[in-house]
Amino acid sequence: MESNHKEHTGCDHDHGGFLGKNTELIFSLLCGALLLTGFLLNKFSSWDNTLYIYIPAYFFGGYFAAKEAFEKIRQGGFEIDFLMLVAAVGAAILGKWAEGTLLLFLFSLGHALEHYAMNKARNSIKALGSLSPGTALVKKNGTSEEVPVENLEIGDTILVKPNSKIAADGIIISGQSSINQAPITGESIPVDKHAAEDPEKWTEFASVPKENKAFTGTINGSSSLEIRVLKLSKDSTLSRLVALVSQAEAKQSPTQQFTKKFEKIFVPAVIALVILLCFAFVVVDEPFPVSFYRAMTVLVAASPCALAISTPSAVLSGVARAAQAGVLIKGGKALENLGSLSAIAFDKTGTLTRGEPRLTNVIPLNGISREEFLSCILAVERLSEHPLARAIVRDVSEMPEIPVNGTDEATDIEALQGKGVRATYAGETVYIGNPALFEEDLGHILSDGIRDQISGFQEEGHTSMLAKKGDTFIGILTLMDTPRASAKTTLKALRDIGIRKMVMLTGDHQKVADAIARQTGLTDAYGDLLPEDKVNAIRKLREQETQIAMVGDGVNDAPAMANSTVGIAMGAAGSDVALETADIALMDDKLEKLPFVIGLSRKSRNIIRQNLFISLGIVLFLIPSAIIGFTGIGPTVAIHEGSTLIVVFNALRLLAYKR
CATH class of the missing domain: 2.70.150.10 (Calcium-transporting ATPase, cytoplasmic transduction domain A)
Structure with missing residues (x-):
């Protein structure tokens, strides 16, 4: 599946034809063969009609450039390929058919090889689509x-x-x-x-x-x-993934936007310079053909083809590499911005934590054995549908103290207004709930020892529950949404690569937020936040750090993601909302991919800078060289096309990126 939103680089065009997808390469090689034939006939024979060789060479070498240029002109635009055609026609007018043919041969060969390299990146994306059986x-x-x-x-x-x-x-x-x-x-x-x-x-x-x-x-x-x-x-998730990755090529990065603005000023300036150089013979004592030839050489030298392809090739390769690793990056803007982050804000539940409570402490009281305590708890909580009850049953059932054949049955369970449950077990009434159930509803006075233990657990962010059977308190249970196993190591890796500030934004109690922060190594944690509070927190952080990412589940955190530099969704596979809202989606639920994708982004930014340096450097070298006559059309087009291939193959290095 291929997107229709294809980024137009100014040098990229349809290279298929009646000879198949390699038509452009075949035409280019035919042009080269005719050029070689003409050169040999001119060198080693007395045949004067080499024009019959060069005219078909012009056709094969200029066919695709002319096709693209005229299509663009019909749409009211201006195509870089058109500059090359003008230069080739100018050479023919001067009678320099061999040089014009060389220009078209090198230009068309360079384009064919460039398309081959770019398609290597695109095929990495298309390969995703072919995974689906027919x-x-x-x-x-x-x-x-x-x-x-x-x-x-x-x-x-x-x-x-x-x-x-x-x-x-x-x-x-x-x-x-x-x-x-x-x-x-x-x-x-x-x-x-x-x-x-x-x-x-x-x-x-x-x-x-x-x-x-x-x-x-x-x-x-x-x-x-x-x-x-x-x-x-x-x-399907696969179809949406392929479509979104393909469309990513059309979303321009800041560097692409810069190069587009640069081209809008640069190309008209070049045309004006070329027109002036055509009339250099008026000022300089030289014949018109010499001035015209110099002008055509400058036209070739100034064509910003390498500049136009430098950023899209890197973006395409970076997005394709990320897709191979199960990370969806929606375009060049997200790819570049990710590499400039200095701060990351995390949602808590399901992002830094498992997203489900776990039984963290089991403390029997008053001489009750651990096995007796757990058997009672398991019998009662089995009858409850509350999420905490399900978590208790799940974790207690896995403990070795519980007999294989289970425990006695509990009966007459009753939920007590969100504070706990009451049931009958082994002929006695059992209460399991939070301290408020016993102090406020049942009027019990908790001992200092029990109160101190519960307060200590609450300070650490645990949810604490007391159990009472008959007249005796039989134990304390604590539960907590525990950090992911990978959270601490991932945050350390992020710190090692230069992320200065890592904060957590959560609706949970501040004590819970502080506990998770201590366990994972966060720099700050903000609790008791409503969705609008998270947005305000992101805005304040942006004032301090300018470039900040928000990592969440892509649903509840969508407003905060929209206000961050980059929104990153966790576990987006199968979630339409997460795929739509985030700039970057980790398709699986693995937080540890964050350092990889940030490293990939930084590598992409480096390659984009290298490509800009190469492409602009070559243009700045070739234009003065052409003006002073240091390079003719042949060497100029060879260097020009060589620089285009260099930036494309440099970008393809991203396909092999490993952290």
Whole structure:
């Protein structure tokens, strides 16, 4: 899938034709062959009709340049290729057919090689689109039928054989397997997936749990799967990813905007200079053909083709390299801005933390054994649907103290207005809840020892719960949304590459924010923030740091992302909102890719600067050289086209970038 929003560089044009995609290269080589034939005949024979050789050489060498130039003129624009054509025609008028043919040969050969190199970068993006299989096995009425993926409908059940590509975004309804998700998320290790327990309740692809979700273009492992289609082929995550990466080429970076403005002033100035040089014979004692030849040489020397291609080639290569690693960068502006960051603001939940509470402390009280305490807690919380209860059940069930055959059953559970629960267990009433439940609702006075322990945990950002069975407090539980395993090392890596300020913006209590900051190494943490408070915090940070990124989930943090220099969405695979709102999307949920993508951006900025230096330096050398007659048309066009190839191949180095 290729975007129609293709960046026009001024030197780039359609190079296909009736001889296939290599038509331009074939035409260029034919021009070169005729040029060599004419030279040899002129050198070693007395045949005077070499014009019959050079005229077809002009056709083959100038065909694509003329085609593009006239198309641009018809649209009311002005094409750099047109300057080359004028110079070649000027050489012919002077009778210098060999030099004109050399100009067109080198120019067309340079373009053909440039297109080959640029297509290498574009093909890295197109390769993503080819990951999607063309057909799918649809299961209907007990039989399977192979159909084109375009004909799949939402609700269809597809059969995915072992070691084959998955044909649609959907939910796994049967089977379990390890799936290679590298095409979408860049993950190098296959991810274990299994069928959803209640697949009927999931109708929106974005909300499907990760362990039950399957992406188009990912590769199934060694077991068969059945998947219910939740997205049409044209709307799949892969299709959107390819389209957005392709369109990124059209979004101009600050450097591209600079070069466009420069060209608008530079090209008319060159034309004015060339016209003046045509009349140099009036001032200087020389014949008109000499002045005209010099003017044509300057015209070739001043063509800013290398300048026009220098930034788009680097942007395209950088975006393609990021896509290979599972990172979507939406254009040159985002790519360049990312490399200039000095500060990053993070959302907490799901970004720096796991996004789900974990059981952090289990403290039995009053001589109760740990096993007895946990058995009671597990029996009661199993009956609750509260998120904290589910987290407790999940973590307690994994503990070795819990018998394999489970515990006694609890009954008569009752939720107590957001403060906790009451139930009956082993013939006694059990309360589990926050301190306010016992002090305010039940009128108990907590001992100094219990109060001090709970206060200590709360200072560290833990959610604390007390449990009472009958007349006895049997223990304390604490839960916390714990930092990602990679958070601390990622923040250290960011600090090592020069990110001075790393702050957290969260709606959670300030004590929770401070606790996460201590554990991860953040420079600052701001808690108790509403969405509009996050926007104000970003604005204040921009006044201090000028270039700041906001990292979040792309949904709740969209306003803050919009006010930052660069918005970065975590875990954007499958999330349409995240893909739309962010400038940069980490397709998987891996925070540790941030240093890689910032390093890639900085490398891209360096290559863009190198390319600008090369392209402008060559032009500044060639124009005076042409004016004083130091270089003729042949050497000038050779150096000119050589500089264009240098900047393109320099940009292609980004495709091999590794941190």
